[in-house]
Structures are given as structure tokens and as C-alpha cells.
Amino acid sequence: MTSSELSRMESTLADTTDLGVWDLPVRGMHWLLVIGIGVCWWTGLHNELEYHLYSGYAILWIVLMRLYWGLVGSSTARFANFVRGPKAILDYASTLHWRDTPHTHGHNALGAVSIVLMVGLVLAVVILGLFAVDVDGLYSGPLSSYVTFRQGRHLAHLHYYWFTILLWVIALHLAAVIFYFIYKRQNLVTPMISGKRPSNAGDAEMKIAPLWRFAVGGVIATALVWAVSIGFNF
């Protein structure tokens, strides 16, 4: 076997090798957020506000951690590496109908818009919930003492209203995943479970951030959520 044949085989093998795309914290936060939003939705609809509060705190922790990981996390998690300007978004959108586009390493320019929108909406809904007033006085948000009864009720309705908007954005996200699977034959779900996806030639490996950095952020986020949960009444 000649050296050129060997190098061709190597490159073929490299083409089929799985490449790390999502680290453990990103995958964990993604699926915990799915569960958290599901629990918040059910408990909110069924007036189980005690558990609604707990799941709300969990979501607040996840969103804070996602923002933190977007600044100091692994390369594909960082906002600086996937948030793009209008031109890049429009350029990507104009190729959306192409069936044989390569798998983007991390979020594509359009997907980044939906990620920023979802994280922003989840944070907005959680913040509104922190100030929301429960008419029965049992499970008002921990910061509701900073607003009047009327203001708190208004914020409770906004909490509900913006959650319904979030549901539509989540529906769009799911529709996009299905579109990629059926039309572009790209499976986006498996990589979010395994962390790996089939590589394209020339793809750069993800730069993984150390887990201790996640743990440091976790301690800070936990302290912040605890402070919020007691309404900053130390």
C-alpha cells in the first residue's frame, strides 16, 4: 500500500469519525431545562404553586448557568462563537432550502437567534414570576413584597402571557429540528444526547472547558438563587 493510498484511507476514516460538539454541561442544562419547563407548565396550569416555585428556582439556576457558560464554557457553548450579525443570519437563511449543506459545528447562525430568543424569554418569564402575586397569599414570588398587590397581579398575568410566547418559540425550535431531520437528513437530537456528531473534513475539535469552572459557577448561581428565594432579606 502506497503512502498516498494510506493518507486517502486516513482522511476517509477521519470523515466518518464522530466529533465532540456539545459538552456535558450544555447537554445537561438543555435536558434539565426541558424537564423544568414541563414541570413549571403543568404545575402552573394545575395551580400547584408550591412545586411551581421550586421548579421556577431550578429554571433560574439553569438559565444563570447557561449565561455563565456562554461566557466561559466550552467553545461551542460560548455566545461569542455562535451569535452572529444580521448579514450572517440572512446569508444562512438564504441557503436553508439547500438539502446538502454541511453539518454546522455548534449552533448555526439562524439557530443562534432561536437560542438567544429562548434563553431571553425563559429569563424574562422567570423574572416576572419572581414578582408575581398569588391571590391566596400562599405562593407569591419571593420578590413580590417589592410590588403592590395590583402590580403583582399584573406581573402574574404577564408571566403567563410571555410563557405562551415562549411556548410558540419552543414549537418553532422543535419544528426546525424536525425540518433538519426530514429535509436535510441531519439528526440534531442524538448529538444533544451523546455530545457527538459525524464530522466533516476539516472540522476543528471543540475546546472543552474544565468542569471545575462549571462547579465554581454552580456555587455562585446557587447562592444567587437562594438569595432571590428569600427576597434578599438576609
Next chain:
Amino acid sequence: MFALGFRCVAAAVCVAFGLAVLESVAGPAEVAQIKSRQDKFRDMGGALKAISDELKKRTIDWDNTVLPNAQTIKDRSGYLLNWFPKGSGPESGAKTYGLPALWQNNDDFVTLGKVAQVEAAKLNQVAISKDANALKAQVEAMGKACKACHDSYRSPDYAKENDD
């Protein structure tokens, strides 16, 4: 003959339409009743919130906050069973979150209302005693009494719409 028949039919349609409008539009008494009870419940909710907010603070302002608000809840709750006369439900056409079940299962509603009155009286007693732990427990008991009625006899639409 044809003209007379037409007039009769037209008149009958007008009367039927008029009756339908009368049926669907709330009378001023029902509208006032519903608005009044919504205002009073909002006062009670605000009073219970004011007491709950005090419990989160380092020192409780008993005289200026807890006592007057506990008194408001007790006074208002004394009359709450009078705020739901027949005809002041959704059938009045006026905006109300009171479910028809409130009038259909009126005995149960009255029982729950009386429980709320007892809890409100206890809340007032606890406020007078100025016992913080007892107040915390009683605020929870009061809230549960409110919730029991809301869970059964208030429309879930209440959560979706702005009740201002």
C-alpha cells in the same frame, strides 16, 4: 294577507331578538354586584399580601400593618356569602370568574365560605396576640381556605386574563 303575515313574522323576530338581547346583557344590579365583590376580594388579597410581606421582614409592624389588615380580612369575610346572589354568575352576561358550580353546589360553597370566615376570625385573634409563629401558620391556613374555594368555584381563565 301576505303583507300582514310578513309584519307578524317581522314583529315576532324583533321581539325574540329583543328578549335575547335582554337575556344576554347584564342588568345594572348584577354588574354592580360582580364589580363590588371583585373589589372586595382584591382588598382582601391585598391585605393578606401585606401581612405575608411583614413575615418576610426582620421586625413585624403589628400595629400599623398586621392588625388593620387582619381586621379588613375578618370584616370583609363576614359578608362574603352575601356577595353571590343567584343571577350574578356567568348567566348574567357580565364578566365574572365565578363558575356555575358555585350556585349548583351552593351548600358546599357555603361550607367553604364559613371555613374562610372562621380562619379570618382566627387570623384577627393571632394578630392581636402578636405571636409571629402563630401568624405565619395562620396566614397559611387562611390562604388554604381561600384556595379551597378558588380551586372549585373560580374559572381557570382567571390565571390567563388580567383581572384589573
